[in-house]
Every structure is written in C-alpha cells, then in structure tokens.
Amino acid sequence: MSLNIIDLIKGQLGSALVTQAAMQLGESESGISKAIGGLLPAVVGGLANNSDNPAILDAISSAPSQGVLGNLLGFSANDSWVSNLLTSIFGDKLGGLINSIATYAGISNNSSATLLNLVTGATIGSVGKYATDNNLDKSEISNLLNDQKGVVSTLLPTGLSLASLNIGDWDKGYKFDNDNDTIKQTTHEEPKIEVTRSTAEGGTFPDRATTTSDGGSIWKWLLPLLLLIAISYFLWKQCEKKETTTTTSVAGDSLSTINDTAAVQNDTTAMTTARTDEDIDLNGTMLKGYRGGMEDRMITFLKSDGYKNAADDASLKDGWYDFDHVNFKMGSANELEAGSQGQLDNLVAILKAYPDAKIKIGGYTDKTGDEAANVKLSTERAAYIKDWLSKQGLQSQVLGSEGYGSKYATVDASASDSERAIDRKMSVRFAK
Template sequence: MAVNIIETIKGYLTPDLISKASNMLGESESGVSKALSGLVPAVFGGLISKATSGSQAGANEVLALSKESYQSGFPGNITNMLSGGLTTGGGGMLENFFGNKLQSIISAIASFAGIKSSSAHSLFNVATPLATGALGKYAMENNLDANGLSSFLQSQKANVAAMLPAGLSGVLGLSGLTSSMSPVGSEARQTVSDTTAYAKDTYERKGGTNWLVWILLLAGVAALLWFLTRGCNNESKSTTTGDSTTMTTMPSDTSTKMAPAPAMPPRESMKVKLADGTEINAFKGGVEDQLVTCLNDASCAAGKDKWFDFDNINFKTGSATLTDSSAAQVSNIVAILKAYPKAKIKIGGYTDKTGNADANKKLSQQRADAVMNAIKTGGANASQLVGAEGYGSEFAKVDASASDEARKVDRRIAVQLREK
C-alpha cells in the first residue's frame, strides 16, 4: 500500500494538541488547526526541496536531521513538547530549510489561517519536529539511506502539493506542482491572464484598437468556460474511514484523467460534555460526538446494529500495534464509559476484500483485541466491555479490484453500543 506521510502525520494533530496550542497562543482552535494543516505540508515542501535538489549533501542532511528528531521522541511526544513552550521545538531547522523564504511562508500561513504572524512562527516549531520525526521514523523502520529517502520524498510531491495552501508551492520551489494545488479553473485563469497580457501588449504597440485583441480575448474567455465546465462535471465525494477522512474526485467520464484531489478542509475541534460534567476534546461529527449524542438521546436505541466508526485509531503498517496518535481517542472512550456506567460496548475490526480471507480475519481480530485491551488498560470498567470481534472482509462492500483509495472505507475499527 502506497504511503501518504501527510495523512500519517494528521493523526498526531489531536484535539488535545490543538487545544493546548490555542490556549498558549491566544488563538482560536479552528485557526490553530487550519495553520497546522498548512504548516505540515510546508515543512515537507522544504524537506523535499533540500533533499531532491541534486546535492547529496542535502539528502544526507535531511536524513540526519529526521533521524535525530525521531530519536528525540518525535512525533510521539509532540503534545508534551507544548508544556515547555512553543518557541523552541523547531530549533534552528526553520532557517536551515527555508532561508530567506521563511518570512514569506509565515506570512502566507498567518493569512491563510487568520492568525497572528507570531503565532504562525510558533506553530512552525510544532510542525517541524512533527514532520521530521515522522520522516525519521519511516526512514529508520524501512532502513533508508540518503538516496532512498530522496526517492521517497520525490514520491510524496503530489501529496504535499495537494495539501499546501494556494501560493506556497512557488515560494517553496516545488517546480511543476503549482497547478495541482490550485482550484479547478486556475489553468484557465492563467490562460486568460497570459492572453490578456499579450493582447494588451499588441494594442499598445499598434497604438490603438486591433482586431487581434478581440480574437485573443474571446479565445481566453472560451478557455475559461471550457475549464470551468470540465470542473463542474466532476462529482466530489467525502468518505470517512478508520484511518482518516479522504476527499476524492470522481469524474463523470471515467476515461478522463483525474486531477489531484483538493486539500481537505481542517476538521473542526469541539468540546464534548459528558454526563458527569467532564469535557473531552474531540472533532465535530467524530466517534466521540456521535456516541455521546446517542447516549444522551432517549430515542437512540442501543443494540447490535448501533455501530460508530473510529476516526483516529491507526495501526503500524501490516500489524495490530496501535500508533501513538491513537491514544487520544482511546482515552476519550475510557472517559465516556466512566461517565456512562450503564453503557456497554463491543469493538469490531474490518478489512477490505484484498488478500487471503483467513489472514484478513486474523488481523482484524488482533486489531479489535488491541483496541479493546488499550481501553481496558486505560482504566475502563471491564464489565462494560462486552468483547472484541474481527470480521475480516465479511462486510466489505468495495470490490477487490477497486483502487486502494476506494477500498479504504472497508478497512476500519468500530465501536458497538450494546447497552446504555
């Protein structure tokens, strides 16, 4: 399965981290979340530029810095870093990666997120060790040397470009990716802009109105309409999976080559109030929000059909080992069970239709058990835990021949509300 390291890092941007950063900076949680959603790919843009510049020294430096970040405990302890302040986490890496581009990037992020430039700079110090640590982790787990790391970063260019706020690709020097970051119609707007400029130049050189001006302008308008029509014929679909929420673009004509998917808007953080008066940090519409809403609603019946998909539970590739970023959601489930002592839950594990059915069922059982054990270890009352069951591909709906992106919906962990 192809790795999208930006999606991996999104799992570490927990509601708790965003809330702490928001309080420390005096910014809204939505602003902090939006800024980090742009800063993480911006840092990766800097890493890509440095590691793939053609200089072996650049690739060696990125590899060394990334390993150092990982060995220092990142990205796992990124939330704990906040207790020491936001001004030291990124060290001197920012200037090293971005040089005289740094201030332009900070200003662009601040404008994009609607926060102060000083806050954007501070958040850079969160995004930098987060990104380099995750990259170092991947490099060490896959035994990459400098050349291997450079190749891997090359493969991530499209993912980074899709997540960057408009305009940052050019600043970062990621050649060839600017158009993939722009909304549908940007190519047409550029065509119109170029055409108009040429027409204006022709007009001025000829000293007055020229028929060529009108032809060129009409051609530009036609190009704009063509691109906009092409964009409107695409149907956007958002799917939530056990690993992440992904936006895909499905063309009405399947023979048409798909453009890179646009960046997902940042998820909205919220406080979920529990029956005992405590509050937990979660995402609006996430599993905690849905579960507590049902528990508080007398008309929402518990039972074997009442399932809620986890949206921030992840595992290391091909294993049943939970990632560090999963701890926040596990902790939230424990808090919910404590606040609703009559509630009883079951954990279900699911896979897609690819691979061996028996192996899939075994892995799904191991993952369901891992989540259940984590909840129990976190302090939940054992009497509220009905059990864990791996269903493998039994309930998978997407054909095995479909794209990996399409099959993500079948790879999930869910919680069943058995009693309330």
C-alpha cells in the same frame, strides 16, 4: 537576492518527518502538521526581523558543521544550541508562542516546544547549507533573511494570524492581519512630496506604492497572487488523505455502510471539504474530535437517553460507530498507527462519564488476501482494543469483541488501496 527560504525547507518538513514526529511525540499526524504550518511563518519572520543579529548569522554559518539536517528529530530533542537563538528572536514572548501553537494545533506544550526547535533547526540548517554551497558571506546571508519579509504573510494558514501567536511586536517592520485576509504595511510620518510624471522618453514613476486608474490599491492584484502562493505551498506540504465518516446499520451484526467516504485534506487551506478537529462537549469536558464524528455521535446518543431507553441488545445492533483515527499498522494486530491513541482516550472518557453504558468492538478488513487470515487478523485487532480498554478499568463495560474479516466489505479487491481503505476499520457499538 530573491530566493524564497521556503524552497530550501521543502525537503526537510515532508510527510515522512510528520509521521516520525507524531510517533515520537505521541500526537496525531494532523496535529503535528498543523503545528508546523503555524510555526513556520513565525520562525521565518523572526529570522527576517533579526537579519543583522550576529548570533543568528553565526548559527547559520556553523549549521552545516553541526549536522543539523542529518537528524532533525534528534536535534529538536536537544535544544541547548537553539534555545539561545529562540530567546534572541522572541524574548519573553517565547512561552506565549509555544502555548498558542499548542492550542491551535491541539497538541501538548511539550510537543509544541519540540516542534519549534525542529522547525528552527530545519530553517537554520537549510539556509546554512545553501550559504555554504553558494559561498555566501554573512552580509549576503543577512540580505537573504531580510528578503523574507515580503513572503511571511503567504505562509500563514487559515485561521491563524501573527497577532494570535502572542509574540508581541517583533514583526515591527511589517504587520499582517490574516484574520481579515489583508496585508497592512506599517505607516511612517513622512513629509508630503508632490510627484509629477516625467514627459521625457523613458520617464518613470518613483519606486513606491501607486494606485490604479480607478483608484484601487496595488493589493487588488497582488493579494490574490500571494494567497495563491500560500495555497500552493500548503497543498504541497500535506498528503491528501481520505477520511471516512460513516453511519452504519446492522442486522444480526451484519454491517452495511450508509454514507460514502468524504475526501478531506488535513490542516490546509481546503480545496475540498475539509474536516478539522473541534471541541466536543462531554458534560463540560472538551474532547478533540470531528463534528459528526464518532465521539460526537456517541455522546449525542447517550445524552438523548437512547441507550438508557433501549430495551435489549437487539435494539442496539443498528448503531455502529466507526473510529475516525484508530488504525493498525499493515498486517499487525498489536501495533497502532501514530495518532490512534487520542481517540481511544476519548472513548475511555466517554465510558467513564456514562458508567452504565456497555459496548462491543468490531474489526473489519478489505477483500484482498486469504479470508481465513482476514477473519483472524480482524478478530485479534478487535480483541486488542477490548483488552486495552479493560486495562483502563472498563472490564465491566466492554462486553465483547468480534472480527468479521471482509464479510461486509463493499469495495472490490481490484480497486486501489486508497479506495479499499473504507473497508479496513475498527468500530464500536453499544450493547446490553
């Protein structure tokens, strides 16, 4: 069989499930997507290496009757059925895999464990459905799993290798080194056999790795092909988003954007300039944020004594910091989109590290809709964040909030929704 199992799973791990999982687990969508991208090759490779394991084959055969694909998130929350399978695959390395993915994706170990169950369920369920639809017996299922050894390496996202997943030597039949962008086959001691080419009509070489006429390896052309397949898959899996990194200037609280939006693609092999979460140093404590993002620039300003040396509030009005991730649901002033909580927590940490610093919150909308309603909505959103910060014990540091509606929007109302997204934002500035 030459079917790629990934083709079976595509419909199960799309953006809708990522969004739902992020909301349920309280993680960012980028972190969820990154974790799934790392877990997928580990699970598929583990199943391939256990293609003759009766427990695995029984699980796949019975998956359709258990309705796994009908409720993946519900299934992942109840791991009684899948836990034994994961133990069979990874043994005592299971904890190491969960921890490595959590660190790689910037999520909690509990979320990593839940997503491992989810990915395993999606894989087992998809293969089980395919086997049922095509009347495959266990021997044929075993062959299908074994065939996946040739594609596992194409699934590894940039910056992650099987070795870094702390899963030991379960990939004993084939070793991949993604850090060096090469694929290495395990070598075996074999007697040397001299091979001569048949001169008879239709003569062939033996079916084994050969070298080209210039001495190069067959991987010279195969490796780029595999990498292209990997890139195509991850581009399909992710929804391309537009993130904004803006530095703003304000004259009497009138906000003007200096920098343009930067198109990014989350957690994929970047075809555009990608932005990924990094560790931002807050006096020895590491926060997850973008290099050059809100947290990074606020901390840099505070460390430079810029706030301490500011004479009055007027001297601080030239520095607004746009939230990178804090967004409200469409039309709502009290419901945040999934993934917003992390950056609010970062702001709390920054203010607690600098208790003398005070801030003001600003809210903005695009040019569509009634302006009075826009002002009301942006005002309520800014007030919501102010009140939330006050509940974290920061009443004395949050001096106020204000909504500006579309007053400072720069994109025409007739533009696309994605283009107008730059004007729909929440911002924070230092105040005195």
